Amino acid sequence: METLIQQILNGLVIGSVYALIALGYTMVYGILGLINFAHGDVLMVGALTALQTMLFLMGFAPGMSPVVMLTIALAVAIPVCMMIGFTMERLAYRRLRNAPRLAPLITAIGMSFLLQTVAMIIWGRNYHTFPQLISTTPMQPIEGVFVTPVQLTIIGVSALIMIGLMLLVNKTRIGRAMRATAENHRVASLMGVDTNAVIAFTFVIGAALAAVAGVMFASNYGIAHYGMGFMPGLKAFTAAVLGGIGNLGGAMLGGITLGLVESLGAGYIEHLTFGFLNSSYQDIFAFIILGLVLIFKPTGLLGERVSDRA
Amino acid sequence: MKKTVVALAVMGFGITGVYAQDMVVKIGNVAPLTGTISHLGKDNENGARLAIEEANARGVTLGGKKVKFELIGEDDQADPRTGTTVAQRLVDAGVKAVVGHLNSGTTIPASRIYDQGGVPMISPSATNPKLTQQGYKGVFRTIANDVQQGSVLGKFMVSELGAKKIAIIDDRTAYGQGLADETDKAAKASGAQIVAREFTNDKATDFNAILTKIRAANPDVIFFGGMDAQAGPMMRQVKQLGITAKFVTGDGGCSPEMIKLAGDAISSNVYCSMAGVPLDKMPGGVDFRERYKKRFNADVQIYSPYAFDAANAFITAMQKADSAEPAKYLPELKKVNFPGVTGTVAFDDKGDIKEGAVTLYQFKNGDWAAM
Incomplete structure (x- = not known):
């Protein structure tokens, strides 16, 4: 029993990270119909910038409290990622807004390579130890189930950001402009919405979320390196499609579902297939579910109006 | 001229x-x-x-x-x-x-x-x-090649560490899988029971799911066939999941890098092996x-x-x-x-050295110490 609870907990933690990254994919897709493949690498830049800041602070003011240090690191990493998000949109994607859909997609892959290579030049090829400022000492709320404060923080922060983003999109003026732009950006601009600003804003918010996700990811596993954004980026993209790309609630649901399926899949695949498959096939469950959802509900779990976008 | x-x-x-x-x-x-x-x-x-x-x-x-x-x-x-x-x-x-x-x-x-x-x-x-x-x-x-290393590791876990139940993880690379398979064989031949055989890959960072499954099997020793970039984070997750089993890995994890990446999760319960002997x-x-x-x-x-x-x-x-x-x-x-x-x-019929030497190391005082 405690193994099952532990696996659900593992799934919730990794699922929350996926969800947070998936939010960035889905917001940009919702507005532009563009899959920003460089999103995972913005996450990596966020984590490495935070690392650099922490190392600087440790040398500069050794006795600083961990919470303050983490806050400062985030306060540096978030604006850096926001600037990257803004620059990326301004220089690479805006020019291609009316181009055929393949062009911005390939540009996004190019941006991803560019960010990785630049990071490799700055931070090298080696793995770096990421200071685990939030405690990783396990606690036992239930006998045999272990959870660390950093894992609880991840679940909490993801939930808060999710609620904040929902409020932003549904209750504020800029949110209304975002929804209008998503519906039809030409008509929205005729109605007096500055669509360029709205799209830039979306990229900047997405990049800020990636920075937070990057720092949480690195804090949980204690490592960071230039290629760290690729796999979580790919999984989060899967989560966004699973939940219904373009839909905020869908990204959250997709992320958590993917995390749970992965964790339970790895834990129980051997029992379920009577020893025929083992944990080297742990990803198979996630993709079977993705396949089934796309066959029976092509727009994803909560998705809507994907096909009518040009 | x-x-x-x-x-x-x-x-x-x-x-x-x-x-x-x-x-x-x-x-x-x-x-x-x-x-x-x-x-x-x-x-x-x-x-x-x-x-x-x-x-x-x-x-x-x-x-x-x-x-x-x-x-x-x-x-x-x-x-x-x-x-x-x-x-x-x-x-x-x-x-x-x-x-x-x-x-x-x-x-x-x-x-x-x-x-x-x-x-x-x-x-x-x-x-x-x-x-x-x-x-x-x-x-x-x-x-000594990695196969010979695996057979030494298998025997070591049973006779020196007294392991009766062993869990084995590998990263599905030619190196990791080869080493894990040989270790598996040797451990079984020495009388231990392999209670879990799990798999990951050489790009993974999250091992919580397989480690939770391994924890349920309650092994004395966990063996990992793979490189330090995975072994380091894996050590941390072993600690976070409250697993107290000893941890053994091959030469891929027998590096200063491993010590760095495992942070405070590494202890004298961690062992590794290297081909060859000290001079x-x-x-x-x-x-x-x-x-x-x-x-x-x-x-x-x-x-x-x-x-x-x-x-x-x-x-x-x-x-x-x-x-x-x-x-x-x-x-x-x-x-x-x-x-x-x-x-x-002296060489065997394949060209490998016969009885190639392998040395085991234990983590002690911040570094690997030959046993």
């Missing part, structure tokens, strides 16, 4: 050289002499050079002629493509034998070139099992160190004793066959059996 004089002089020198020395036998040595592991590469070359110089000083006669061995050192930059280029260059230069290369990644592609050129090779440091599994006749190594524990180690120091005014790094034994294996086989022609001395090379610096040098 000047040119003719030089040419005549060179010709004259060449002729007298050949008559005075009777016969020159070229032996190649390849290792990275530039780049980040160039210190290890130079060490290998020095090992082979020492063996050759000692043989020349002893005086070796083959087929009734006095022989002068000559070492041709090449740099492969630890790069597989450069490795094949210099291999071809050595074959074209007519070398009779090659000591090298240093890395498995360069040795495996180069071995094909040597096979086609009919030149036998002995690597002093490449441990990937694949090297000797390609079916080439003239490929040998003087260091002090080799039969001829102490003496070798002095001769090496005297000749090169430098310290032995890691593999030069193995390169020394590799070069001597060639020389011994050539003396037995009374010829430096590969076709003639290769059958003798397969049968060599002599006391080398690192131990008894």
Whole structure:
């Protein structure tokens, strides 16, 4: 029993990270119909910038409290990622807004390579130890189930950001402009919405979320390196499609579902297939579910109006 | 006019050289002499050079002629493509034998070139099992391969750590899987039970799901076949999940990098293995160190004793066959059996060293300590 609870907990933690990254994919897709493949690498830049800041602070003011240090690191990493998000949109994607859909997609892959290579030049090829400022000492709320404060923080922060983003999109003026732009950006601009600003804003918010996700990811596993954004980026993209790309609630649901399926899949695949498959096939469950959802509900779990976008 | 004089002089020198020395036998040595592991590469070359110089000083006669061995050192930059280029260059230069290369990644592609050129090779440091599994006749190594390492690890976990229940994880790479399979076999043969066999990949960072499953099986020891980049974060997650089992890994995790990445999760419950033995524990180690120091005014790094034994294996086989022609001395090379610096040098039918040594290390006082 405690193994099952532990696996659900593992799934919730990794699922929350996926969800947070998936939010960035889905917001940009919702507005532009563009899959920003460089999103995972913005996450990596966020984590490495935070690392650099922490190392600087440790040398500069050794006795600083961990919470303050983490806050400062985030306060540096978030604006850096926001600037990257803004620059990326301004220089690479805006020019291609009316181009055929393949062009911005390939540009996004190019941006991803560019960010990785630049990071490799700055931070090298080696793995770096990421200071685990939030405690990783396990606690036992239930006998045999272990959870660390950093894992609880991840679940909490993801939930808060999710609620904040929902409020932003549904209750504020800029949110209304975002929804209008998503519906039809030409008509929205005729109605007096500055669509360029709205799209830039979306990229900047997405990049800020990636920075937070990057720092949480690195804090949980204690490592960071230039290629760290690729796999979580790919999984989060899967989560966004699973939940219904373009839909905020869908990204959250997709992320958590993917995390749970992965964790339970790895834990129980051997029992379920009577020893025929083992944990080297742990990803198979996630993709079977993705396949089934796309066959029976092509727009994803909560998705809507994907096909009518040009 | 000047040119003719030089040419005549060179010709004259060449002729007298050949008559005075009777016969020159070229032996190649390849290792990275530039780049980040160039210190290890130079060490290998020095090992082979020492063996050759000692043989020349002893005086070796083959087929009734006095022989002068000559070492041709090449740099492969630890790069597989450069490795094949210099291999071809050595074959074209007519070398009779090659000591090298240093890395498995360069040795495996180069071995094909040597096979086609009919030149036998002995690597002093490449441990990937694949090297000797390609079916080439003239490929040998003087260091234990990963299969031998696995069998030592399996026995160690049962007899030294007293493990009855063992969980095994591997990263599905040729190295990790090969090492884990051999460890698995050896542990079972020693009487332990494998309670979990789990898999990850060489890009993963999250192992919570498989570790939770392993925790439910309650093993005494967890073994991981893979590299330090995964083993480090895995150690942290082992601790976070409250697992108290001992942790054992192979040479991929036996690095300073592993200690760095595992952070405060590493303890004296963590063990790893490396092919080879420390110099002090080799039969001829102490003496070798002095001769090496005297000749090169430098310290032995890691593999030069193995390169020394590799070069001597060639020389011994050539003396037995009374010829430096590969076709003639290769059958003798397969049968060599002599006391080398690192131990008894004898090859099995694949070309691996028989009873290759493996050393185990335990984490102690912030570093790996040989057991």
